[in-house]
Amino acid sequence: MAQAILLGLVQLLRGLRTTLEISAVVLVAGTVLGLVTGLALEYGNLVVRLLARAYVDTVRGIPVLVLIFACYFGLPVFGLKLSSFQAGITALSVFAAAHIAEIVRGGISSIPRAQTDGAMAIGLGFWQRLRLVILPLAIRRMLPPWVNAAVEIVKGSALLSLLGVVELLLAMQNVVGYTFIVLPFYALTALLYFAVNFTISRTAALLERRFAYLRY
Amino acid sequence: MGPILRIVDLHKRFGSLEVLRGVSLDVAQGEVVTLIGASGSGKTTLLRCINALEEYQEGRIYLGDTLLGYRENSERLARLPESQLARQRADVGMVFQSFNLFPHITVLDNVALGLVYVRRRPGDEARRIAASWLERVGLADKVGAYPFQLSGGQQQRVAIARAVAMGPKLLLFDEVTSALDPELVGEVLSVMQDLARSGHTMLVVSHEMMFVREVAHRVIFMDGGVVAEQGPPDQLLHQPRTERLRTFLGRFRGVFGAV
Numbered sequence: 001m002a003q004a005i006l007l008g009l010v011q012l013l014r015g016l017r018t019t020l021e022i023s024a025v026v027l028v029a030g031t032v033l034g035l036v037t038g039l040a041l042e043y044g045n046l047v048v049r050l051l052a053r054a055y056v057d058t059v060r061g062i063p064v065l066v067l068i069f070a071c072y073f074g075l076p077v078f079g080l081k082l083s084s085f086q087a088g089i090t091a092l093s094v095f096a097a098a099h100i101a102e103i104v105r106g107g108i109s110s111i112p113r114a115q116t117d118g119a120m121a122i123g124l125g126f127w128q129r130l131r132l133v134i135l136p137l138a139i140r141r142m143l144p145p146w147v148n149a150a151v152e153i154v155k156g157s158a159l160l161s162l163l164g165v166v167e168l169l170l171a172m173q174n175v176v177g178y179t180f181i182v183l184p185f186y187a188l189t190a191l192l193y194f195a196v197n198f199t200i201s202r203t204a205a206l207l208e209r210r211f212a213y214l215r216y
Numbered sequence: 217m218g219p220i221l222r223i224v225d226l227h228k229r230f231g232s233l234e235v236l237r238g239v240s241l242d243v244a245q246g247e248v249v250t251l252i253g254a255s256g257s258g259k260t261t262l263l264r265c266i267n268a269l270e271e272y273q274e275g276r277i278y279l280g281d282t283l284l285g286y287r288e289n290s291e292r293l294a295r296l297p298e299s300q301l302a303r304q305r306a307d308v309g310m311v312f313q314s315f316n317l318f319p320h321i322t323v324l325d326n327v328a329l330g331l332v333y334v335r336r337r338p339g340d341e342a343r344r345i346a347a348s349w350l351e352r353v354g355l356a357d358k359v360g361a362y363p364f365q366l367s368g369g370q371q372q373r374v375a376i377a378r379a380v381a382m383g384p385k386l387l388l389f390d391e392v393t394s395a396l397d398p399e400l401v402g403e404v405l406s407v408m409q410d411l412a413r414s415g416h417t418m419l420v421v422s423h424e425m426m427f428v429r430e431v432a433h434r435v436i437f438m439d440g441g442v443v444a445e446q447g448p449p450d451q452l453l454h455q456p457r458t459e460r461l462r463t464f465l466g467r468f469r470g471v472f473g474a475v
Contacts (some may be wrong), residue, residue, distance in 0.1 A: 104335025118316030118375075120268055121383055124332035126298050132329065136320050 008073060008175035009186065015171025016192050022167060023196075024159040025089050027150055030096025037097055038104025039130075046161050059098035067091040080138065088160035092153060099149050107142035115178050138213045147204040150199045158193075168192060219281075220245045220417050221266070221386055226275035228261055235261045236272070239344040243386070243419055248412045250420045250428045250449075253438035254464060261422045262438070263388045266419070267310045268301045269271035279307060279385060306334045308381030313394050315371045317363040317378070323350065324359040327378045334384065349377040353407045369400030373407050380411060387411065389420040405431075425468055429453060437461045 036181055040052035059067070071094075072087035091177060119129040161170035172189040176182050219242035228236035237256045243249050251259045264270040266277055268285040277284040284304055286293040297302070317326050327346035331337045337345070350359055353373040355366075363371055372392055380386060389408065393401045405427050412418055412431050422428060428435055429449045436446040439460050445452060458463045 003390050041217055041358075096445075114312065114316040115318065117269060117312060118304070118318065120269055121308075121310040121316075122378060123304075123334040124300050128246040128333050132333065133318055140320075160357065 004094075004179050005181070006179070008026055011171050011175050012168070012185070012188065012192070015166055015168040016196075018155065018166060018171075019157050019168040020196065021152075022085075022089060022092070022160060023154045024167075026092040026096050026153050026157070028092040028098050029089075029148075030149075031094065032178070033097035034106050035212065037101035038108065038179050041101060041105040042108050043175025044124075056098045056101050059094055060102075064091065064095050064161070065159055068159055068163065080109070084160070084163035084165050088163055088165055092160075095156070096149060096153050100146065101151075103142050103145045103149065104138075107138035111137050119169055126136050140208075143204055143208055143211075147201055151202050154196055186215065219243055220247075220280060221419065222276075222278040223262075223266070224276045224278075225260070225279070226265065226272055226277065228258075228265055228270065228272045235441055236262055236265070238275070239438075239441070240275075241436060241443055241446070243331045244416045245391065246417055247433050248416075248418045248420065248431055248436045248459060249436060250422050250432040251436050251438055252423060252428065252464070253423075253444075257438040258441045260390055263390050263419065263421060266386075267308045267388060268296075269310075271295060271437050279304070284308075290302055294406045302334070306330065306382055307385050309382055309384035310391045311372070311379050311387070311392045312349070313391045313397075315363070315368070315375045317371055317374055321362075322359065323355065323361050323363065323366070323374050326363065326374055327381050327427050330378065330382050346377070346381055352410070353377045353390055354403070367400060368396045372400075372404045376404070376411070380416065385417065387416055387418045389418065389422065391421050393422070393424055423468070425453070437464070439464075440466065459467055 025204050030142065037052050037055065040048050041056070068091040071091040072084060075082060075087065075090075095157070115131060115133055115137065119133040124132065128158055157167055158169040160167055161173070164170070166174070168189060174183050183192060217349060221241075221243040223239055223241050226236050226239040227234065239258070239262060241249075243411070251258050251262070256395075261270060265272045266284065271285070276286075282304065285296060285301060287296055288294075317414075321329070322342060324338055324346050327349060328339075328342040331342035332339055335342075347356070347359055350356060353376060355373055355377070358366060358370060358438075363374065366374065376392075392408075393404050398406065401424065405424060408418070408420070408427065409431050420427070420432070432449050434446060435449050435452040437444050437452065437456075437458075438459075439458075445456065445458050445461050452461070453465065456465060
């Protein structure tokens with residue numbers, strides 16, 4: 001029995017590692033894609049803006065689970081066969097990017113026009129203004145909603161269990177299946193999810209305090 | 217020598233509202249020109265057009281021999297791409313009413329930023345130039361401070377240092393003392409006076425009549441989007457030719473006594 005519990009714990013930790021891997025990949029991909037889409041929403045010409053807007057609004061209006069199934073069962077129709085892990089990550093990234101795009105757009109548009117004027121007046125070009133002035137200011141405002149998105153993604157990774165990806169949730173179900181120890185493993189799993197998300201939000205809070213000196 | 221700034225029949229519309237309705241004026245090298253006029257007369261818009269912050273519909277703005285903001289294609293104007301606009305803006309310094317300093321970097325970096333990224337000076341040289349301009353505006357002890365730690369007058373002096381450090385051919389000042397507490401106005405005006413004396417070409421929107429009278433070489437009165445009257449300060453302030461300028465100046469007389 002003790003051996004079964006030990007094995008269960010090991011499996012749970014493996015599941016946790018998969019959950020962390022999924023979350024990390026999705027956060028990076030979602031943030032990069034979200035940044036690009038957010039910039040398109042804010043600065044693109046009419047066509048680019050409309051395309052970005054259509055993407056963001058469509059994806060935000062669809063349940064994540066539907067996106068996940070669409071990537072896993074739908075993409076093969078178009079000749080793109082993804083593993084359950086790849087399909088899940090793709091779906092979550094597409095979902096995350098749409099949300100982060102709105103965060104990016106909101107953060108940038110909250111920076112006063114005067115900052116752009118000041119940066120233009122000394123002759124900085126578009127990308128220089130963005131890199132040296134607008135984004136450093138906007139990122140401080142994007143941080144709190146970005147943390148929300150990150151926490152949602154960690155929790156959303158549990159949906160990949162429905163495709164058979166053995167992440168934390170499915171690992172727990174497997175362990176419960178052969179140890180028949182239900183509540184302690186449920187509680188431990190909940191605790192692990194909480195620990196991950198609490199770490200994210202505390203780190204963000206520290207960063208926020210680090211930037212708190214900034215006033216206009 | 218020709219004028220450093222030449223504006224010919226400039227028209228600027230926001231939708232159906234025509235803010236500039238044919239402005240023509242010249243500014244000579246080293247000249248200090250002040251623009252006065254009621255709010256809504258187009259002064260700020262004019263400055264923003266000169267610095268290519270706004271597009272305009274008709275007319276031409278030349279800095280030296282360079283047409284600003286546009287390329288001329290057989291009588292038609294085509295807006296320059298962003299990279300070329302940026303290069304032109306670097307040659308025109310602008311100081312804003314609301315300072316517009318970058319809040320996330322130090323005072324020194326505010327002044328050095330353009331030198332590094334636009335003028336391509338090495339970092340230490342840029343900071344040396346920046347520090348010497350900050351000293352010139354009386355803020356040598358504030359180089360490491362952040363903008364929010366400074367008073368309005370100090371922030372505006374940093375903004376002036378930021379503009380002039382770029383070595384622009386022309387400096388634009390847009391009501392730079394209007395957002396300041398009265399006791400802070402003097403320190404900013406004396407910096408501007410210092411720049412005027414040392415030969416900088418300046419186009420100044422200001423209602424500080426002391427500055428207009430004592431520093432400006434020429435005063436331009438704008439009204440309804442056109443240049444309504446211009447001349448030396450003494451003549452313009454004391455013998456206005458148009459009724460509208462008389463009315464405009466009358467409002468100041470009420471406040472300051474004799475202008």
